Amino acid sequence: MSFDDKYSYKHNRKRLLNLCRGEFWGLSAAFVSFFLSTYANASLPSMLGKLLDSSSKSSSPDNKLRAKAGFIFILGGLGSMTRTLCLGRIEGRLRGSLLKKVMQATLSKDVETIKQHVAVVEDEKEGEKKEEEKKKKGSKAPAASTDPSPSYILSTSVPSTTKTLTSTLPSYVRSLSGTFNATYKLLNISPSLTLYAGILVPAVGVGSVVLSKIKGKQRKKREALEQRAEDIATERIANIKLVKAAGTEDKELSVYQSAVDAGTAISTAASLADGIFLGFLFTSTALTLSLVLSKGGDLVRTGKMTQGDLTSYATYTFLLGAGAAGVAKARGEFKDGVEASGDVWRAIDGGGEGGVKGGEEEEAKDGRIEVEGLTYSYPGGNGRKVLDGMDFKAGAGEVVGIVGKNGSGKSTVAMVLKGLYHRGVQGGKVKVGGVEVKGGKGVKGVNVVMQEVGFVDGTVTENVLYGREDEFGEEECRRVLKVVKGDFVGEGGSEGRVGINGCKLSGGQRQRLGLARGLVGKPKVLILDEPDTYLDKDSKEIVKGCVERARKEGTTVVIISHDADTVRMCDRVVGIDGGKKVYDGNAEGWIEKMERE
């Protein structure tokens, strides 16, 4: 079964309905209250007719009838209230549970898969073209699946999935039962008059089929456009400094506006189709009602029908129209919701890509690194070999530099060593401390300080010990902060907050805290990816201090750097070009080679 077959409409609907299983008691209560309110709704027009007949026939009130009417009014009110309450609670619970599952699945995906989303968005236009071509050729292959961003799934697809179950589906059932009930009552009160009301049925049927087809097509386009607009907004806001510094606010606003406008144009077309249908329904209902009332007036005048019956009849005619419109609307919305749920199921299943890391990482026995014939292509990167049979070795406790031009593959080696990139590995062997790194599983005892140090909104201590809080406490934090002279940080010291993504920190402070994080727990291997980018001349001494400290602790240090001073700290240097090792020797030799070239 292919990936697209798995997420067919039938599969998505089955999985959506399966969500009900865990909500048996809530749904049972909602069903009972739904039954009560439907019963009250269905009885209301006949009851009103009876009240009219009773007050027009006699001046003394029919208390029994009034009590029955009062009971029905209260029953209907209570039923509606309980149904709304039950469904609202179920909606909240289901949404919460799906949000958690999507987030869990997103966090368990590998870095390469999450990064790939960017490429999918960029390829959207290409995808649309291919789809058009497929249609022209009459191919029955399933439509290419779009890949919404995790944030779009959390903010849009999950709520529309749960609403389909707790709002659309009940409206569908309510409208359907309302339509059947109204038809039954109409036939019961006057079969001859029902001929007139029957005019509505074929018109509504044809209208609903046409409308749901038009809406289905528009939904797909609208979703893709909404997602595009959200991605643009997220990216531009995250890069607000870039936008402001370049003074491109107006340009970015117009890019965003055209994405929003494209979505609005589709929504307008969908609303127009909805509006035409509902307008048509209103006119045909009004026409039918006027026919019913004029013919019914004749029947009342000739004594074949009471005024109360005619009132009930007119109300049921109206309810039939409203029920049929509700069925058509809910049917289209249900289809949309089932399709939106497909994004949620794909996200929860991990979309067949990446995957959850299984089990504990094995501890490195020592700091040896052995990379043999490593070949790597980025997933979605057109098969280009970023690493092409790369060899690299480091002995325990050695300080080795990985050097080379921009884009030569240095950071990719670091990510593979840490076990963060694995899907793109096409060949070769990677071992750290005698333990093989494979299948997205890293080796315990390897710390990496990334080129862009990441932060979460919390204190300095929380960020330095990030992910290791169970193993280490404040004492370890103080020790590593001292090495990087990190007692500088903010007003609150190590208890001061760094802000969302460390927005309160300077570039140099970020890098120093990154280095401190790298030293936590005296790792067997420490990988430093361009640790000196944001540091001034004095602060570069901090990298030196950090490397010396690691050396003393017997840690193998891998430094990726372009800086000659940093490279000189290394015992040995490995040069890469085009994903291949082109140099293995001392630092001075490499620096001379660079100067010659």
Ligand SMILES: Nc1ncnc2c1ncn2[C@@H]1O[C@H](COP(=O)(O)OP(=O)(O)OP(=O)(O)O)[C@@H](O)[C@H]1O
């Ligand atoms: N997600 C990705 N998808 C496709 N190609 C990528 C991706 N990330 C990086 N690359 C490509 O892989 C190559 C190696 O990138 P890498 O970051 O390893 O280089 P680097 O040597 O560390 O460069 P720099 O010195 O500029 O940091 C580059 O040509 C880059 O364009």
